[in-house]
Amino acid sequence: MSDQKKYVELFAGCGGLSLGLESSGWKLELANELSPMAAETFAYNILGENLKGGEYNSDSKVSYVENIKSIDVKDWKNKQLVVGDVVKLVENLKSRPELLERFKGIDLISGGPPCQGFSMAGRRTERDPKNKLPYAFVDFVEFVQPKAVILENVEGILRQFSKDGGTKLPWLEVAKAFAAIGYAPLCFLLNARQFGIPQNRPRFIMLGLKKSLKSKIIKKLKSRQQDEIKKIFQHAFEFAEKDTSFIMKYSGKDPAIHIDVINPRFAEMRNLNASEIFLNENLFPEFIEEEISVGEAIDDLAKYGYFKIKSSETTVRKPISGNKYSQSLSDKFTPILNHPLDHTLGLHNHELRNHSAKVQNRFIFLQEIRKIKNNEIRNCLEKCLRGKEVEDKYLERIRATLSNKPRLDGIINTNSNSQLLDSIENIRSKKHSQRAMAKNLPAPAQLTIPDDICHYSEKQPRTLTVREMARIQSFPDEFVFRAKMTTGGKNRRFEVPQYTQVGNAVPPLLGNALGKWVLKILE
Known part of the structure; x- marks a missing residue:
């Protein structure tokens, strides 16, 4: 016009x-x-x-x-x-x-x-x-x-x-x-x-x-x-x-x-x-x-798988029908997009990253922390994961709380205070802002480093895919993120891969x- x-x-x-x-x-x-x-x-x-x-x-x-x-x-x-x-x-x-x-x-x-x-x-x-x-x-x-x-x-x-x-x-x-x-x-x-x-x-x-x-x-x-x-x-x-x-x-x-x-x-x-x-x-x-919860935004994505089937020339993705939230984004924004849309390819940017056993155990730990209703205990556990000191009286209460969590068997040792701290140390990261999302709430502020946020599903102790982060940022599924998926080390100073593009964007x-x-x- x-x-x-x-x-x-x-x-x-x-x-x-x-x-x-x-x-x-x-x-x-x-x-x-x-x-x-x-x-x-x-x-x-x-x-x-x-x-x-x-x-x-x-x-x-x-x-x-x-x-x-x-x-x-x-x-x-x-x-x-x-x-x-x-x-x-x-x-x-x-x-x-x-x-x-x-x-x-x-x-x-x-x-x-x-x-x-x-x-x-x-x-x-x-x-x-x-x-x-x-x-x-x-x-x-x-x-x-x-x-x-x-x-x-x-x-x-x-x-x-x-x-x-x-x-x-x-x-x-x-x-x-x-x-x-x-x-x-x-x-x-x-x-x-x-x-x-x-x-x-x-x-x-x-x-x-x-x-x-x-x-x-x-x-x-x-x-x-x-x-x-x-x-x-x-x-x-x-x-x-x-x-x-x-x-x-x-x-x-x-x-x-x-x-x-x-x-x-x-x-x-x-x-x-x-x-x-x-x-x-x-x-x-x-x-x-x-108000839209993170579960309403991305829960349907777990039903469709994340793998790609590669041939010599093409990449075939599993098709997806979406949900009410994603459909509303598509209705509003897809007419604006100018790239050729090929819906037969299904989802883009929905590849899983490979996590070590240590990282998966840390994500399980974060998911279990999220369930604890006592704010004092939960805050103390987050301090432990960041390597900060916690008074012995709280450690006793933490041990009692964690001993009733079967998912932590083999990950967290609650036999003594020292063993508790040693087992938490074994899954620690240098990062200070990691957390697990709550399905029934909006997501925490979208960050540019994927390891900062853990999925809420117990079946999936992992980071989010680029597509899941994009949904949370209100991008339609038809919006395709280009360039490499992630980066690390000194490259972070000048590279802006897909995860960073999503996290930096204005929704x-x-x-x-x-x-x-x-x-x-x-x-």
């Missing part, structure tokens, strides 16, 4: 946010992703292009950042994905103003840069490479001048830290940086599980609105019921209207002009029975009443809700 609003996505990853935005009515103008592995997945699903081997010809919708220096303007208009460092992308675009013409009238720039680089000193000249990323995002927004910006990040951005004799609030530095270039920042915390996603995943969201939109938006908020919402928008616009020196020095203590993260408890509004004026897309995207259902919400505000 010619009247579709256009967006640019930076830090695009494998395409979770783009899939959500496209399904809510947005049209992609350009995306940028650093990792060739994640870009391969993005291009295959969103653009319908096979990048295997990494060679892009002149007809491709994909280009490298380095090519921007010499690319023909006509060819540039056809590119929809640029692979490489966003800092170099911004530098190369600045050196060629004629390439910026295609961004006129862009409505939205979205992305999730690492935000450790924001500091109270403003834009520093001496920055390490990571610190440049959020400022490259700001620079890109500044010269494209979209109507709105969506920045997504982890909950940890709300935590203050000490540096150079003072305290810093990363979220506030994000807000200040965008306010300084003329964008009113609305900052808040949402949880993915309130958008029909079977995962407890708190996310920081900043919506930046171009300050020229102030009168248009405020005028629409006319009813008494909307007064509180109007105040929040007004505070954000007033802050963006201050001069840059005030914004960059602002510490959050001036009562006359303030911005603040909306109380994080608002992320729990449905449970707190808070006022409905904030819901139904008035201030937040619309929440979904029904498409959350992207869909954000997309509809921003459209409503702009329209």
Whole structure:
């Protein structure tokens, strides 16, 4: 549709946010992703292009950042994905103003840069490479001048830290940086599980609105019921209207002009029975009443097997019919996918990893810990598994608890405190965040390393497959993850395999809700 609003996505990853935005009515103008592995997945699903081997010809919708220096303007208009460092992308675009013409009238720039680089000193000249990323995002927004910006990040951005004799609030530095270039920042915390996603995943969201939109938006908020919402928008616009020196020095203590993260408890509004004026897309995207458990999301996958039958040329997968949850994802997102769908192949990305006996025993132990109702005992067992000391009085109680668990026979020795600790030591891992999922609850926050999460089924003491993690992240089964499945060691510094692609992604259902919400505000 010619009247579709256009967006640019930076830090695009494998395409979770783009899939959500496209399904809510947005049209992609350009995306940028650093990792060739994640870009391969993005291009295959969103653009319908096979990048295997990494060679892009002149007809491709994909280009490298380095090519921007010499690319023909006509060819540039056809590119929809640029692979490489966003800092170099911004530098190369600045050196060629004629390439910026295609961004006129862009409505939205979205992305999730690492935000450790924001500091109270403003834009520093001496920055390490990571610190440049959020400022490259700001620079890109500044010269494209979209109507709105969506920045997504982890909950940890709300935590203050000490540096150079003072305290810093990363979220506030994000807000200040965008306010300084003329964008009113609305900052808040949402949880993915309130958008029909079977995962407890708190996310920081900043919506930046171009300050020229102030009168248009405020005028629409006319009813008494909307007064509180109007105040929040007004505070954000007033802050963006201050001069840059005030914004960059602002510490959050001036009562006359303030911005603040909306109380994080608002992320729990449905449970707190808070006022409905904030819901139904008035201030937040619309929440979904029904909470989805991990069992509802992936339980059907266990019925269909995980093996692949290989011949000399083809890979045949067992077909799958899906469940209510997966079917709803397919209905919403499959029309957006551009790769050739061959349903006769069944599931992709559903291969099991090989676990040693030690790892399987540890997963059995984690599953049994999950069943213990006494929080004190369960916490002590988790400490033991992390190698931390536990008082003898608790060890006696632990031994009594574990001695009644037949699945742990031959794994955990409960004859004495020392034997208990030795047997736990034998199945320990260096990891500190491992846990087993509970079937009847949303999954814990999706992590990028597969060994961090254990399946809930006693018949399957194992990590999740890529497909199971993708279901939990609200990707449809038809979305195909490309590149290698996992990696390790030093390769983790630069490789982004399938598991990491899934774990890093913005859940498409959350992207869909954000997309509809921003459209409503702009329209």
